[in-house]
Amino acid sequence: MKNLNTYFKSAFTVDNVIFGFDESDLKILLIKRQEEPYNNHWGLPGYFVLPDEDLNTAARRVLKQLAGIDNVFLEQVKSFGAVDRHPVGRVITVAYYSLVKIADFNPTPDNDVAKEVRWFSVSDISALDLAFDHEEMINVCFQTLKRQVRIRPVGFELLPPKFTLTELQHLYEAILETDLDKRNFRKKILSMNLLIDLEEMQEGVAHRPAKLYKFDSDKYEEFLQDGFSFEVKESKRKEPKPSLSN
Incomplete structure (x- = not known):
């Protein structure tokens, strides 16, 4: 030895x-x-x-x-x-x-x-x-x-306490390096019952005010433990963003 x-x-x-x-x-x-x-x-x-x-x-x-x-x-x-x-x-x-x-x-x-x-x-x-x-x-x-x-929720600590669906979509797009289809993203995220509709609108914005949401903390923790499958179609109107691995 x-x-x-x-x-x-x-x-x-x-x-x-x-x-x-x-x-x-x-x-x-x-x-x-x-x-x-x-x-x-x-x-x-x-x-x-x-x-x-x-x-x-x-x-x-x-x-x-x-x-x-x-x-x-x-x-x-x-x-x-x-x-x-x-x-x-x-x-x-x-x-x-x-x-x-x-x-x-x-x-x-x-x-x-x-x-x-x-x-x-x-x-x-x-x-x-x-x-x-x-x-x-x-x-x-x-x-x-x-x-x-794609299997665990993100955003609870990365977004403001009150956020729009567009802000949440931008987070996913930044991580996945692609543009997601807006309608499909919203349909998917809302069907998960992960968000609570605050019945409030944005204030002081130059564009049309959007609805505000927050995360359901109990559902968020449940997804952290059990996971889920998050697959959303990419947008057909834009070219995918360049990948870090290219």
């Missing part, structure tokens, strides 16, 4: 893929690194796991230190372990992701690794020449988010 020391020569990191919604666009949170490798490159808020902490604790700590974001639900997605993914040595990373409302956070770095934190539109990621294999991680997590939105 080989000396066990042979197997204790790898480092572990965690990387956080934080998607944010700002009422119209889906964005990703990135840091500008100020250490080698990839100094001055944009990348995910990620760093090494300490010897005495578990992965979940490390993910939360790193996100807080590198981006100033705390108290978000992080879901573990996948491990990335290509032998040459880090130029210094063998580093295996575990990717976490979350979807948050951008207005609820004020990202600020508090460390020597990140000198800037910024939200970028998901559609702009491929032009940034990200550090390491972070573009691949974002792609994998984005595909995970797209699958999740």
Whole structure:
């Protein structure tokens, strides 16, 4: 049997893929690194796991230190372990992701690794020449988010307490990267009995006021537990939005 020391020569990191919604666009949170490798490159808020902490604790700590974001639900997605993914040595990373409302956070770095934190539109990621294999991680997590939105409700924490069906549709369109047929979307979402009609109309808008809704919290929690199938036809009047994976 080989000396066990042979197997204790790898480092572990965690990387956080934080998607944010700002009422119209889906964005990703990135840091500008100020250490080698990839100094001055944009990348995910990620760093090494300490010897005495578990992965979940490390993910939360790193996100807080590198981006100033705390108290978000992080879901573990996948491990990335290509032998040459880090130029210094063998580093295996575990990717976490979350979807948050951008207005609820004020990202600020508090460390020597990140000198800037910024939200970028998901559609702009491929032009940034990200550090390491972070573009691949974002792609994998984005595909995970797209699958999740079809089986679990989103929007409870991303939209205002009172919202229109158009605002909810824009959220789904931003995640799915396509334009949905308006009539089919409304028919589907209303048939789920997930929304409560507030019998109120928008005020102070330049266009025709729309009806306001809120989420039924009990039904929302039920769907979170049991899931559902959410399939809506794409609009035939518009070209699909370019995909991050193209």
